[in-house]
Amino acid sequence: MNNESIIQQSEALKPRLGSFQNTALIVGLVGIAATIYGYVAQPDHFFQSYLLAFIYWVSLSMGSLGVLMLHHLAGGRWGFAIRRFLEAGSRTLPLMFILLLPILFLGLHDLYHWSHTESLDEILLKKSAYLNEPFFIVRNLIYFAIWGLIAFYLNRWSLQQDGTRETHPTRKMQRLSGAGIVIYALTMTLAGVDWIMSLEPHWFSTIFSAIYIIGQILLTWAFMTLVAVPLSNKPPLNHLLTNERLRDLGTFMLGFVMLWAYTSFSQFIIIWAGNLPEEITWYMTRLKGGWLDLGYVLIALHFALPFVLLVSSRIKARIPILVCIAFGLMVMRLVDLFWITAPAFDQTGLSLHWLDIAIPIGMGGIWVAFFFWHLKRHSLIALNDPRFEDLLSQEDEHSHG
Numbered sequence: 001m002n003n004e005s006i007i008q009q010s011e012a013l014k015p016r017l018g019s020f021q022n023t024a025l026i027v028g029l030v031g032i033a034a035t036i037y038g039y040v041a042q043p044d045h046f047f048q049s050y051l052l053a054f055i056y057w058v059s060l061s062m063g064s065l066g067v068l069m070l071h072h073l074a075g076g077r078w079g080f081a082i083r084r085f086l087e088a089g090s091r092t093l094p095l096m097f098i099l100l101l102p103i104l105f106l107g108l109h110d111l112y113h114w115s116h117t118e119s120l121d122e123i124l125l126k127k128s129a130y131l132n133e134p135f136f137i138v139r140n141l142i143y144f145a146i147w148g149l150i151a152f153y154l155n156r157w158s159l160q161q162d163g164t165r166e167t168h169p170t171r172k173m174q175r176l177s178g179a180g181i182v183i184y185a186l187t188m189t190l191a192g193v194d195w196i197m198s199l200e201p202h203w204f205s206t207i208f209s210a211i212y213i214i215g216q217i218l219l220t221w222a223f224m225t226l227v228a229v230p231l232s233n234k235p236p237l238n239h240l241l242t243n244e245r246l247r248d249l250g251t252f253m254l255g256f257v258m259l260w261a262y263t264s265f266s267q268f269i270i271i272w273a274g275n276l277p278e279e280i281t282w283y284m285t286r287l288k289g290g291w292l293d294l295g296y297v298l299i300a301l302h303f304a305l306p307f308v309l310l311v312s313s314r315i316k317a318r319i320p321i322l323v324c325i326a327f328g329l330m331v332m333r334l335v336d337l338f339w340i341t342a343p344a345f346d347q348t349g350l351s352l353h354w355l356d357i358a359i360p361i362g363m364g365g366i367w368v369a370f371f372f373w374h375l376k377r378h379s380l381i382a383l384n385d386p387r388f389e390d391l392l393s394q395e396d397e398h399s400h401g
Contacts, residue, residue, distance in 0.1 A: 031362015
């Protein structure tokens, strides 16, 4: 399979990708209409649901960027098979920046208690050098500028490599990814504190942002699986997205399900054992009024069931089951973020507002449409990568064997 045939086959898949894009766009437009209605009719709850949707879908953009950098550092057939998916996901960052602006310039006072400077207690006054509106806005602009530059150059050099046999574009992607993965971890740690932990500014946890980052990567594996499966039997991706590669995605999901459970339980057990009022109250709120039941749902469906299914190679090899697991984990990631954020606004007990569903669906429709728009613009397989000169021929021989 040569470059010309890959390009032709990618062009032939554009109508299918376009149909995915159009379906997602319709869902997104309906969701936007509901979002506008919710902002006008029920503004008190609007930004709570909007923040939930934002931190969920930006997780997929950032997770795509993080996994893309891991691929450039580690190599591997799994990464080459989904590389263009990851690049398309990273190119949704400008969309997420636009969607952040309503939070920065309209919703801060509705979301964050520390923004009400007239009612700060002694503890928050001591934190005001960091938790203040101008610095919060500047930090977020810096985050997206850094992330956007990394994504821009990784995508630019990837396309440059498509057009040349020289190896320097790939080497530059590797060097940038080495520093970029560290920058990603540091900036996303700060962003997790800003967006989520500062909803309850008296509480703190040194592992909280790590849990959020792990959730981003898990969400990315699940989404990539859902995209890969319907395209795995279509050229040119059928040469790369073999059953073995799809099982690899299942294995990565298993690994990050376990890592999410380990870090989440570690945070809980350390805080519970410490029994300090400034830490334990965060969990006390979430262990009553229906939140405890939702916690049990997370244990069962975010960890126990996926673990039991994915740990079995035989079950994981059944593609319909793998798709169900991936979809279920995407839903559970939203439930987990809801369990984390919603009690910060209402500590009387579990309650679900219709905007908590409508806005994530609407924002998700726009995100997915944007993703497929980027995906269909270029070849679905990266070309001329010196690390994979033999890979395509090997997969091609395997598919014809």
